[in-house]
Amino acid sequence: MKNLFSIFLLLGVVAFVSGCEDDDDNIVLPTQFTVVIENVSTPQTVATDRANGTVPLSPPTYAVFTGDDPMFTPGEKANLGTARIAEDGFPTEMLSILASAGNVNFSAAAESPGGPDNGPALFAGESVTFSISAVPGNKFQFETMFVQSNDWFYAFTGGGLELFNGNTPISGDQTSRLAVYDAGTEQDTAPGTGPDQKPVQDPMATNVGPDEDVAVALASSRHAFTIPANNAVIKVTITPQP
Numbered sequence: 001m002k003n004l005f006s007i008f009l010l011l012g013v014v015a016f017v018s019g020c021e022d023d024d025d026n027i028v029l030p031t032q033f034t035v036v037i038e039n040v041s042t043p044q045t046v047a048t049d050r051a052n053g054t055v056p057l058s059p060p061t062y063a064v065f066t067g068d069d070p071m072f073t074p075g076e077k078a079n080l081g082t083a084r085i086a087e088d089g090f091p092t093e094m095l096s097i098l099a100s101a102g103n104v105n106f107s108a109a110a111e112s113p114g115g116p117d118n119g120p121a122l123f124a125g126e127s128v129t130f131s132i133s134a135v136p137g138n139k140f141q142f143e144t145m146f147v148q149s150n151d152w153f154y155a156f157t158g159g160g161l162e163l164f165n166g167n168t169p170i171s172g173d174q175t176s177r178l179a180v181y182d183a184g185t186e187q188d189t190a191p192g193t194g195p196d197q198k199p200v201q202d203p204m205a206t207n208v209g210p211d212e213d214v215a216v217a218l219a220s221s222r223h224a225f226t227i228p229a230n231n232a233v234i235k236v237t238i239t240p241q242p
């Protein structure tokens with residue numbers, strides 16, 4: 001009898017820490033979503049010899065959160081985490097920011113081992129798949145470097161992606177919700193050009209190239225460069241698990 005009681009107590013604790021209550025005080029169990037991020041770029045997506053004109057992407061670094069986007073805000077200066085991802089593709093600083101953010105439920109970097117680099121970056125034709133757990137009210141955001149740039153990254157617009165419409169989980173291709181942002185931390189040359197973009201830097205170097213100090217903005221709003229369409233480079237699909 002005591003053991004049975006302990007089990008009920010344990011189940012109650014598990015439900016308390018992993019669920020939330022709706023307006024009627026019913027426990028709402030989290031929904032598991034499968035997230036797939038694909039690099040769909042092809043040779044000459046960007047007119048350059050570097051990486052054969054494909055657009056490598058850095059390991060997508062993501063958060064499930066409530067309220068304000070913990071990664072970046074368009075119109076405000078980038079934090080160090082966004083600068084490191086956007087200039088060099090490294091997630092460490094952002095992961096540390098997310099780990100200490102009070103409104104972040106879960107955060108990680110999704111690595112794509114193997115491929116042309118034999119490393120974690122997401123090269124043309126590669127994808128990463130991971131699961132996230134969320135309840136209504138939760139949002140999802142990620143950053144991944146547009147590697148043929150000085151300091152550009154893809155992320156969701158609007159402060160992150162709402163994972164539920166009311167209490168209904170979203171499902172399907174979310175690529176149209178993405179944008180490519182200029183982090184505003186390094187001066188820009190056209191995609192695939194100039195001496196300071198990631199493909200021509202020392203791969204492990206950080207903060208290479210002349211600084212700039214302006215707010216995060218849509219790359220297309222700041223530059224007249226030819227920028228590939230989002231769906232020529234990246235595809236993001238989010239599917240709730242039954």
Ligand SMILES: [Ca+2]
Pocket residue numbers: 150151182183184185186187188212
């Ligand atoms: Ca820039």
Ligand SMILES: [Ca+2]
Pocket residue numbers: 087150186196197198201207208209
């Ligand atoms: Ca650089």
